[in-house]
Each structure stands twice: as C-alpha cells, then as structure tokens.
Amino acid sequence: MNSRTVLIAALALSAMLSGGAQAQAFDEYSGQETFMRFCAACHGESGQGDGPVAAGLPISVPDLTRLRQRRGNQFPEEVLRKIIDGQETVVVHGTRYMPVWGYEFWVEEGADDAAKERVEIIVDNLVEYLRSLQR
Numbered sequence: 001m002n003s004r005t006v007l008i009a010a011l012a013l014s015a016m017l018s019g020g021a022q023a024q025a026f027d028e029y030s031g032q033e034t035f036m037r038f039c040a041a042c043h044g045e046s047g048q049g050d051g052p053v054a055a056g057l058p059i060s061v062p063d064l065t066r067l068r069q070r071r072g073n074q075f076p077e078e079v080l081r082k083i084i085d086g087q088e089t090v091v092v093h094g095t096r097y098m099p100v101w102g103y104e105f106w107v108e109e110g111a112d113d114a115a116k117e118r119v120e121i122i123v124d125n126l127v128e129y130l131r132s133l134q135r
C-alpha cells in the first residue's frame, strides 16, 4: 500500500468505527475524539501503535504513550506539533507513512485562511491529548 491508500483505508475505517458521524468542524472535537477518528486506526485506541491498519504497513507504528519517556522525561510539545502538522520530517525509510495532517485538516476545514486557525486548534487539542497518554 502507498501512503495515500493507507490514509484512505484509515479514514474509511475510522468513519466505520465512529458510526459514520456527520461531517463536523473538527476544531470543536476534543483531542480524544479527533484521535479516535483519525489516529487510532494506526496508532491504536490506547496510542500504543497497535491499530488495525498498523499491520498493513511495512514499518512499525510508534507507541505514542512513551514520547515523554523516550525524550528524557520531557514532553516534546513543539516537536509533536510539527510532526503532526507535517512540517517536521519523520521519514524512516524514505517514505512518510504518516499523513500530513496540517494539510488534510486544512482541506477538511475548507482550505482558506480561517481554516489555518482551526487546524492550529485541532493540532493543539491532539498534542494535549497525547500529553495525557504519557506513562
């Protein structure tokens, strides 16, 4: 699967898991709701990298509950914001399997200037949710 196919599979799956909820402004979702909808397919509902789509990827999906531990007990807030948004390259073997969320959410939110602000809120909510998952 290429990354685009994987993304579509992940989104289809998350739509199924969430019972086909109607389109909504995702900046009004909590970080947890956004995570369950867009991230859990790969990263797993608990964030440990064991979502159903993960098995179909040629690389392992990182455990998001140990981000702080792996960085010497510092939660890497700014780095995470950039990784999720897509400005920070996290390519392991030449291809980024993680969708570029800054772009995907911007399109979802209407692809204009106001959408940029909503993307920042969405990413902030996700980062705060990830903070709550650290062990």
Ligand code: HEC
Pocket (backbone or CB within 6 Å): 006, 007, 010, 034, 035, 038, 039, 040, 041, 042, 043, 053, 057, 059, 060, 061, 062, 063, 064, 080, 083, 084, 090, 091, 092, 095, 096, 097, 098, 099, 101, 126
């Ligand atoms: C299609 C599967 C997939 C989906 C969906 C996905 N990720 Fe990822 N994610 C990955 C993979 C694979 C990596 C490892 C880096 C890479 O290859 O892109 C990764 C890396 C990350 C990292 C870096 C972790 C580290 O150890 O440095 C973060 C943070 C992250 N993802 C957050 C998210 C968030 C938040 C969402 C939902 C908005 C999400 N991911 C959705 C597959 C996915």
